Amino acid sequence: MLRRLGILIVALSVSLSGTPEAFAQAPDSRDSSEYLIKAGFIYNFAKFVEWPSAAFAQPDSPIVIGILGTDPFGPLIDQIVENKKIGARSFVVKRLKWGTDFKELRDCKILFVGASEKAHVDELVQIVKTLPILTVGETPGFAERGGVIRFVLEDNRVRFEVNVEAAHQADLTISSRLLTLARIIQQAAAETRKPG
Amino acid sequence: MILQNLSIKRKLTLITMLTSSIALILSSVSFLIYDLVSFRNLLSQDLMTQAEIIGYNSAGAMEFKDEPAATATLSALTAKEDIVTAVLYKPDGKIFAHYFRGNAAFSGFLPIHLQKKGSRFEGGYLEVFQEVTLNGEHVGTLFLQSDMRQWSLRAKRYANILIIFVLVSGLFALFVSSKLQGLISKPILHLEDTMRMVSSNKNYAVRAVKTYSDEIGRLIDGFNTMLSEIQQRDTALQSTNGELKTRTQELEEEVFQRKQAQEELLKAKHTAEEANRAKSTFLANMSHELRTPLNAIIGYSEMLEEETRDTGKIENVQDLRKIQGAGKHLLSLINDVLDLSKIEAGKMALHLENFDVSQVIEEMVTTLKPAAAKNGNSIQVHLADSVNTMRADVTKVRQILFNLLSNACKFTDHGTVSVNVDQIKFENREWIQFQVRDTGIGISAKQKENLFQEFAQADASIARKYGGTGQLMKGQIWVESEPGQGATFTVRLPAQVVFEATENVQSESAGKIPAGPSETKTGRETILVIDDDPSVRDLMSRFLSKLDFHVVAAANGEEGLRLARQVDPLLITLDVVMPECDGWTVLNKLKSDSKLAGIPVIMVTVVDNEAMGLDMGAANYLIKPVDRDRLAVLVEKHRVARTSITDTDLVPLSYVAEGPAGRKTVGARVPKTRRN
Numbered sequence A: 001m002l003r004r005l006g007i008l009i010v011a012l013s014v015s016l017s018g019t020p021e022a023f024a025q026a027p028d029s030r031d032s033s034e035y036l037i038k039a040g041f042i043y044n045f046a047k048f049v050e051w052p053s054a055a056f057a058q059p060d061s062p063i064v065i066g067i068l069g070t071d072p073f074g075p076l077i078d079q080i081v082e083n084k085k086i087g088a089r090s091f092v093v094k095r096l097k098w099g100t101d102f103k104e105l106r107d108c109k110i111l112f113v114g115a116s117e118k119a120h121v122d123e124l125v126q127i128v129k130t131l132p133i134l135t136v137g138e139t140p141g142f143a144e145r146g147g148v149i150r151f152v153l154e155d156n157r158v159r160f161e162v163n164v165e166a167a168h169q170a171d172l173t174i175s176s177r178l179l180t181l182a183r184i185i186q187q188a189a190a191e192t193r194k195p196g
Numbered sequence B: 001m002i003l004q005n006l007s008i009k010r011k012l013t014l015i016t017m018l019t020s021s022i023a024l025i026l027s028s029v030s031f032l033i034y035d036l037v038s039f040r041n042l043l044s045q046d047l048m049t050q051a052e053i054i055g056y057n058s059a060g061a062m063e064f065k066d067e068p069a070a071t072a073t074l075s076a077l078t079a080k081e082d083i084v085t086a087v088l089y090k091p092d093g094k095i096f097a098h099y100f101r102g103n104a105a106f107s108g109f110l111p112i113h114l115q116k117k118g119s120r121f122e123g124g125y126l127e128v129f130q131e132v133t134l135n136g137e138h139v140g141t142l143f144l145q146s147d148m149r150q151w152s153l154r155a156k157r158y159a160n161i162l163i164i165f166v167l168v169s170g171l172f173a174l175f176v177s178s179k180l181q182g183l184i185s186k187p188i189l190h191l192e193d194t195m196r197m198v199s200s201n202k203n204y205a206v207r208a209v210k211t212y213s214d215e216i217g218r219l220i221d222g223f224n225t226m227l228s229e230i231q232q233r234d235t236a237l238q239s240t241n242g243e244l245k246t247r248t249q250e251l252e253e254e255v256f257q258r259k260q261a262q263e264e265l266l267k268a269k270h271t272a273e274e275a276n277r278a279k280s281t282f283l284a285n286m287s288h289e290l291r292t293p294l295n296a297i298i299g300y301s302e303m304l305e306e307e308t309r310d311t312g313k314i315e316n317v318q319d320l321r322k323i324q325g326a327g328k329h330l331l332s333l334i335n336d337v338l339d340l341s342k343i344e345a346g347k348m349a350l351h352l353e354n355f356d357v358s359q360v361i362e363e364m365v366t367t368l369k370p371a372a373a374k375n376g377n378s379i380q381v382h383l384a385d386s387v388n389t390m391r392a393d394v395t396k397v398r399q400i401l402f403n404l405l406s407n408a409c410k411f412t413d414h415g416t417v418s419v420n421v422d423q424i425k426f427e428n429r430e431w432i433q434f435q436v437r438d439t440g441i442g443i444s445a446k447q448k449e450n451l452f453q454e455f456a457q458a459d460a461s462i463a464r465k466y467g468g469t470g471q472l473m474k475g476q477i478w479v480e481s482e483p484g485q486g487a488t489f490t491v492r493l494p495a496q497v498v499f500e501a502t503e504n505v506q507s508e509s510a511g512k513i514p515a516g517p518s519e520t521k522t523g524r525e526t527i528l529v530i531d532d533d534p535s536v537r538d539l540m541s542r543f544l545s546k547l548d549f550h551v552v553a554a555a556n557g558e559e560g561l562r563l564a565r566q567v568d569p570l571l572i573t574l575d576v577v578m579p580e581c582d583g584w585t586v587l588n589k590l591k592s593d594s595k596l597a598g599i600p601v602i603m604v605t606v607v608d609n610e611a612m613g614l615d616m617g618a619a620n621y622l623i624k625p626v627d628r629d630r631l632a633v634l635v636e637k638h639r640v641a642r643t644s645i646t647d648t649d650l651v652p653l654s655y656v657a658e659g660p661a662g663r664k665t666v667g668a669r670v671p672k673t674r675r676n
Helices: A002-028 A029-047 A076-081 A102-107 A113-128 A164-169 A176-181 A187-193 B008-064 B067-079 B149-180 B183-200 B217-313 B312-343 B357-374 B394-410 B444-451 B463-472 B534-546 B557-569 B583-592 B610-615 B630-641
Strands: A063-068 A088-098 A110-113 A134-137 A147-156 A159-163 B082-087 B095-099 B118-122 B126-134 B137-146 B351-356 B379-386 B389-394 B418-426 B429-437 B474-481 B488-496 B525-530 B549-554 B571-574 B601-605 B620-623 B650-655 B663-670
Touching: A002 B149, A029 A076, A029 A110, A029 A134, A029 A147, A029 A159, A029 A176, A029 B008, A063 A076, A063 A102, A076 A088, A110 A113, A110 B217, A164 B389, A176 B008, A176 B067, B008 B067, B008 B082, B008 B095, B008 B118, B008 B137, B008 B149, B008 B183, B067 B095, B067 B583, B126 B534, B137 B474, B149 B183, B149 B394, B183 B217, B217 B312, B217 B534, B312 B418, B351 B620, B357 B379, B357 B394, B357 B418, B389 B488, B394 B418, B394 B429, B418 B474, B463 B630, B525 B534, B525 B557, B534 B549, B534 B630, B549 B557, B557 B571, B557 B583, B571 B583, B583 B601, B601 B630, B610 B620, B620 B630
Parallel strands: A063 A088, A063 A110, A110 A134, A134 A147, B379 B418, B525 B549, B525 B571, B571 B601, B601 B620
Antiparallel strands: A147 A159, B082 B095, B082 B137, B118 B126, B126 B137, B351 B389, B418 B429, B429 B488, B474 B488, B650 B663
16 A cells, blocks of 8 residues: 555656646757747647548548748757658648748648738738648637637647647638647638728 | 255255255356356457458557557557556567557567467466468568456356355245245154154044045155054044943952852861861760670670670570670671761871781681681681781771671571682782672672662671771772672772872881890789779670680779789780870880880770770780770780790691682781680
8 A cells, every 4th residue: 555655656756747847948059949838739730630632632632731930949840740640641841931932831730820920911811711722830820810720838838829720711620539639710700800 | 964854844845945055056156157268269269350450450550650659559458457468579570569558668468479360368368369461571570469348257256246146046945945845744744743743642432534535645645544543443442441340349249258168168168177176076085885785795695695605694695695796786886887977077087008918818817716616717828928907997897798608607507718818919009909709699780779879778887987997098899799699899909009198107007126135024914004994804704704815904004014024924905085194104114114104005995096005015906895805816926936046846828828828828927825
């Protein structure tokens, strides 16, 4: 009994000490660890989202992850998705620039909109809103303006908002399991914000 | 076992209850176990399903490291009361999120080694591991622990229900069995009651009532049949008893009547016996009375005859002889009457003694010689070698032989009378057989018939009295004869007569020889005659004087005793019936006096009590009227005995004896002075 109690206490202390440790790194090397997590999240989103079958040319067509604007991940995201597969699909990471790569922009299945493209959000939304592209941003109001997912930092933790309406317009099915973890954002807010 | 002594009611109830309860409990418990086991499996499946759902729902949270979301998902388990612990582990084994029921820190135990998938029962808890995957990728492990509260609650509820169910159904079974056991126990109890009633009241009319026709019904039938049989027998027994009682009463009455009759008969018998005895006594007395005058008649006629013959008056001699003969005849008749009366009165007694047969024969022949010579007969004696002594009543033997011989002499003229004496063996006993044969007129067949009858004619005067006498000694007598061819009388007597009732040890009077030297005063021997009858004294004196004795006479006992001392006689003749001092007294005094005890005493009396006389020491016993021949023989014998010591000049008496030894000399000696 005592022995088991001892084991229990050890397990507790391990789990309690583990959790702060993981997040303690975030403030110290903010860019690297934050974007490591965000890169992981992007990969994870692919697991909970279903694209319409027409979106892919072939059943084993890769999932193209586009990074628009300044790349905050560096090689991290390439490392994460390397050799990863969802079903038969592998991942391809492409770095894109606003204005030049519109054609390639349309081929993306996940499009990360970097903070540098803050000014082009509305325009971008208008372009891709009916395309089966999961837009992920991090600028404030991204989801309200029509982006599907926006990363939020909350108590030093990475969280995300989901605009269900936008996902619906893009013909994307987002798993409820993902939704339970997200903050749901209304499209209406984006409409009212736009004229303002 | 206590159970065995319970009443049948209780036994039946108990058996029913036990059986039904056991069956009930067994089936309920097995059902309960089955239900609980399947319920537990159900619970375990349920828990696994739950784990799958939670694992699925937690996958996102795990993937996005959203700890609050995972905790929130786990918190949904609050609705499930039996789940104690829920823990989500990261793939590296570290705890990601946890849930403890009631916010208690840790009510259960956490597993050390995680399993991929599966359920187990550990320490009263149901534990389930569920792998959390996302797109086939392992993202963590879910651990659920249930205390199976539902299960134990259900078990508790079931146990309660079971207890209540068993109790209620037990009560119901008790009720039913107590109602139904009567089916079996009631008839048995009734039978028992009936049995008790029968045995305590002895009332066999009671019957048990048959209720059902099962085995007990048959038992009751059998019992009733048995009872009716017993009743029948009882009735029969009672009636037999009653009959027996009546019979017994009848018998008792009959016995009583018979007893009365017997008493009357006994009285009558006594009276008759008394009368008979009186008659016999009368006869005996009469005989005695008759004998006394006869004594005188015979004695004096003999005297007269001798004297007349001496004086030569022959013509008177014949007359005197006729008187004498008639007297003797009369005497023998009187003797017969006397003996007969004695036999009738049962007074005939035997006086057994050992005696020499040859001596008796010799005396007999000597006595009868004159009678034989009278008819010109000769007497021949044949004595077998084997014959020696016999034990019998010598007087009776002598009487029988005397009568046979005298008759033979009487009915034979110029012939031979022979006496044959033999000892024979017959029917395993020794007998002495006397045969008296004559060559006389013989006896006709008709005469033979009457021969041994009472009071037969004088011709056959041996009469029954000898038969009677012989029979007393267990002897036999018969006759063989043809008219004109003579007759043979045979008497057979036991060599050793045994007659316990009257046997007396006799003094061997014949062999008694007075001790002491003989003393002879004169040439003649002295004889003392004691008798109160002067005629007897006179006759005895005259007779004995003729035999060359000196006679001294005394008229009474006193005088007799005095004279005995004075003269020291050769012998004394003594009368019994005398005034003042009677013969018995005198005999007693003589025998008790040492000086006189050696003198032989011959009793001469009318009193017929030889046994008493011999007992008291008398040498001989003669009954009046005295047979003078016999007296002569006896006196002679005593004289010989007295002188035998000095006088050796004796002539042996010879007999013609039969047997291989031929002629034989027998022991008796006869003095030469003896007259024949």
